[in-house]
Each structure stands twice: as structure tokens, then as C-alpha cells.
Amino acid sequence: MVYAMEANDIYTRGHSERVTVFSIMLGKLLKLDIEELKLLRIGALLHDLGKIGIYNSLLSKEQSLTLSEYEIVKQHPIIGERIIGPIGLPAPVHDIILQHHEWFDGNGYPYGKKGEDISHLARIVTVADSYDAMTSQRPYRMNLDPYSAGLEIMDNMATQFDPVIGTAFFNNYRSLIEPIENVPATRELLFDLF
Ligand SMILES: [Fe+2]
Numbered sequence: 001m002v003y004a005m006e007a008n009d010i011y012t013r014g015h016s017e018r019v020t021v022f023s024i025m026l027g028k029l030l031k032l033d034i035e036e037l038k039l040l041r042i043g044a045l046l047h048d049l050g051k052i053g054i055y056n057s058l059l060s061k062e063q064s065l066t067l068s069e070y071e072i073v074k075q076h077p078i079i080g081e082r083i084i085g086p087i088g089l090p091a092p093v094h095d096i097i098l099q100h101h102e103w104f105d106g107n108g109y110p111y112g113k114k115g116e117d118i119s120h121l122a123r124i125v126t127v128a129d130s131y132d133a134m135t136s137q138r139p140y141r142m143n144l145d146p147y148s149a150g151l152e153i154m155d156n157m158a159t160q161f162d163p164v165i166g167t168a169f170f171n172n173y174r175s176l177i178e179p180i181e182n183v184p185a186t187r188e189l190l191f192d193l194f
Pocket residue numbers: 047048076100101
């Protein structure tokens with residue numbers, strides 16, 4: 001499903017796997033137990049699944065999106081959660097997909113959930129997702145270097161990001177992103193670890 005979603009968009013290719021690697025590394029740092037890490041892995045891999053239901057022309061548009069186009073893109077957490085509905089995955093996986101664009105201060109989407117009301121696994125994926133989005137090149141902007149992206153996360157602490165998770169990421173980003181350059185380490189985190 002992840003490959004189907006990323007097949008038409010060269011800009012996001014590999015995004016889901018990188019977000020999963022960062023999320024698991026961050027989850028381990030935050031001392032999640034093995035069951036939570038398994039849920040985190042599935043949820044992170046599938047977090048953007050709903051983009052399969054969004055026109056590719058919107059996802060790869062070079063100009064800024066209009067307000068109504070942005071409203072459509074903002075539906076992807078709901079669409080993704082609906083797609084996995086019949087599979088019977090555990091509720092925390094649904095929460096990750098549905099809540100990965102919620103902000104810690106309540107200014108995110110789709111529901112404007114706030115702070116601890118957002119699943120802690122989703123809050124981890126939010127940091128990992130934003131970091132990868134900032135360090136990847138997109139049609140509408142250049143990518144940031146890892147340090148600048150880490151600083152950006154620090155700057156948006158407590159507004160967009162959970163301060164504990166964001167600080168843990170910033171203080172350790174070099175070791176958290178290390179497996180990305182290493183194919184066997186990435187495979188182990190994605191497929192073999194648990
Ligand atoms: Fe997303």
C-alpha cells in the first residue's frame with residue numbers, strides 16, 4: 001500500500017520508510033516497550049496512506065495551494081484511517097494515521113486535538129514526519145540541512161510539537177537519523193527488529 005501511494009510522486013518516495021525509521025529510533029530513545037514500537041512501526045509506515053485518495057496534481061503542485069485545495073489535502077488523515085478500517089488493525093494505529101497532523105497547541109488538523117489528547121505515538125510520528133518533510137526537497141521549496149531542520153523543530157516546540165519529544169529529537173538527531181544512510185540498519189528497523 002505504501003509503494004502504491006508513493007509510486008506517482010518522486011518527491012515523497014521513501015518518505016514513509018524514513019519516517020518509520022526516525023519514529024522507531026525516537027520511540028526507543030523514549031523507552032517505549034516492544035508492543036508500542038510494533039504499533040509505531042505500522043502506524044508510521046501507513047501514516048500518509050490517505051494521500052492515495054488525493055489528486056496527484058495537488059500533491060506535486062509547484063505553486064502554493066489555494067485554500068480550497070489545502071482543505072482537500074487536509075482530508076488525507078481521515079481518508080487513510082477509513083482505508084484501513086476493514087483490516088482490523090489495533091486502535092493505536094488508527095490514532096497515528098488520524099492524528100499525525102494535529103498540533104500540540106490544538107492548531108493542527110483534522111480535529112484540532114490538543115496536548116495529551118493526541119496519542120503519544122502520533123506525537124512521535126509528527127516530529128519524525130516534519131523532520132523528513134523539511135530535509136526532503138519538495139516542488140515548492142528547497143530542503144533544509146539536518147541541523148536547521150532540528151532547530152526548526154525547537155522553534156515550534158509546544159506549538160506544533162510535544163516539547164518532551166521534540167527536545168529528545170533535537171538533542172539526539174544525529175544518532176536518530178544515522179540508520180537512514182545504512183541499508184541493513186534501515187531494513188532491520190523496518191522488517192526484522194521485532
Ligand atoms: Fe500527512
